[in-house]
Amino acid sequence: MTVTKQVIMLLLSILLVACDGPDIGSDADKATAERRVFNWKMVTTWPPGFPVFQEGAEEFARRVGVMSNGRLNIRVYAGGELVPPLQVFDAVSQGTIEMGHGSPYYWAGKVPEAQFFSSVPFGMTAKGMNAWLYYGGGLELWREVYAPFNVVPFPMGNTGMQMGGWFNKKINSLDDIKGLRMRIPGLGGKVLKRAGGNPVLMAGSEIYTALERGTIDATEWVAPFHDQRLGLNRAAKFYYYPGWHEPGTMFELIINSNKWNELPADLKQIVETTATAISQTIYSQMEYNNQIALQAIREDSRIELLQFPEDVLRELRALTAVTLDEEAEANPAFKRVYEAYRNFREDYTEWTRLSEDVYQDILRSE
Numbered sequence: 414m415t416v417t418k419q420v421i422m423l424l425l426s427i428l429l430v431a432c433d434g435p436d437i438g439s440d441a442d443k444a445t446a447e448r449r450v451f452n453w454k455m456v457t458t459w460p461p462g463f464p465v466f467q468e469g470a471e472e473f474a475r476r477v478g479v480m481s482n483g484r485l486n487i488r489v490y491a492g493g494e495l496v497p498p499l500q501v502f503d504a505v506s507q508g509t510i511e512m513g514h515g516s517p518y519y520w521a522g523k524v525p526e527a528q529f530f531s532s533v534p535f536g537m538t539a540k541g542m543n544a545w546l547y548y549g550g551g552l553e554l555w556r557e558v559y560a561p562f563n564v565v566p567f568p569m570g571n572t573g574m575q576m577g578g579w580f581n582k583k584i585n586s587l588d589d590i591k592g593l594r595m596r597i598p599g600l601g602g603k604v605l606k607r608a609g610g611n612p613v614l615m616a617g618s619e620i621y622t623a624l625e626r627g628t629i630d631a632t633e634w635v636a637p638f639h640d641q642r643l644g645l646n647r648a649a650k651f652y653y654y655p656g657w658h659e660p661g662t663m664f665e666l667i668i669n670s671n672k673w674n675e676l677p678a679d680l681k682q683i684v685e686t687t688a689t690a691i692s693q694t695i696y697s698q699m700e701y702n703n704q705i706a707l708q709a710i711r712e713d714s715r716i717e718l719l720q721f722p723e724d725v726l727r728e729l730r731a732l733t734a735v736t737l738d739e740e741a742e743a744n745p746a747f748k749r750v751y752e753a754y755r756n757f758r759e760d761y762t763e764w765t766r767l768s769e770d771v772y773q774d775i776l777r778s779e
């Protein structure tokens with residue numbers, strides 16, 4: 414037999430053995446999967462060019478494109494470019510769009526318990542949220558909650574601590590909240606209402622004019638960096654902290670579950686790992702940009718930077734407990750997530766109380 418014939422026989426025998434073996438299907442599938450190119454779309458809830466948030470989504474797509482060597486191409490569309498911001502979840506759920514980026518509390522009307530995966534008043538900060546989601550069972554619960562909608566969530570960003578907001582009058586007691594017209598969405602708005610205020614729903618683009626013209630008395634938005642970008646420092650005088658209503662709002666990458674299942678294992682790993690990396694990128698950028706913006710706000714003599722009185726915060730916290738309990742009473746799905754969240758937070762608080770809390774108190778008293 415010539416060498417060529419020997420090689421052919423060898424190849425044939427390998428092929429025959431392979432045909433008998435159970436692995437031929439998966440090898441062939443793997444080879445096909447490795448060649449397959451996915452062209453996906455991602456829609457976000459953010460305005461076009463929105464710093465840090467929209468930029469984070471675009472950076473995610475860029476990195477996935479590089480790491481997958483062009484096998485997973487994601488085209489990112491800002492809110493309204495392809496899908497209105499508040500329809501992002503539905504578009505991904507129906508599979509008309511493969512991916513979305515936003516925050517779970519935007520879907521509170523459809524999935525009220527999703528708010529625990531974003532942020533709740535007097536809830537956990539970014540560090541606690543990360544511990545709960547990645548290791549404390551939070552993410553598994555989140556996936557269960559989204560499963561009936563054919564949506565798979567991944568944590569992808571956190572705003573860090575937000576600010577209490579911009580007010581055109583001082584808040585010295587709970588009485589000053591009575592009748593206050595404030596733009597504050599979600600559970601924070603419900604708590605404000607219980608305190609006698611009037612929560613107002615309003616898109617980001619309308620806030621500046623409404624506050625400047627006195628249509629509203631106060632607004633929350635994000636924190637110094639984004640608030641300044643929106644011009645809120647020119648529309649009201651009193652800037653209050655802390656953001657009791659949003660102590661660390663989590664963002665999500667959401668993927669249609671059928672589309673997710675079509676991805677080969679290596680692309681899945683690239684998506685998951687990049688989402689975690691971008692989560693850190695967004696959070697770090699928020700912390701960095703906010704301290705820079707705060708310096709400018711401090712130097713502006715027109716602005717008074719004020720802490721909410723402690724008794725006001727205590728009362729808002731008590732009203733938050735009543736609000737959450739009432740929601741849980743009316744909705745078993747909400748109750749289930751609330752209990753898991755609360756149990757984790759109790760244990761986690763024991764740890765932070767004797768670690769970071771004490772440490773920060775010492776630094777503050779210097």
Ligand code: CA
Nearest residue numbers: 575634635659
């Ligand atoms: Ca906010």
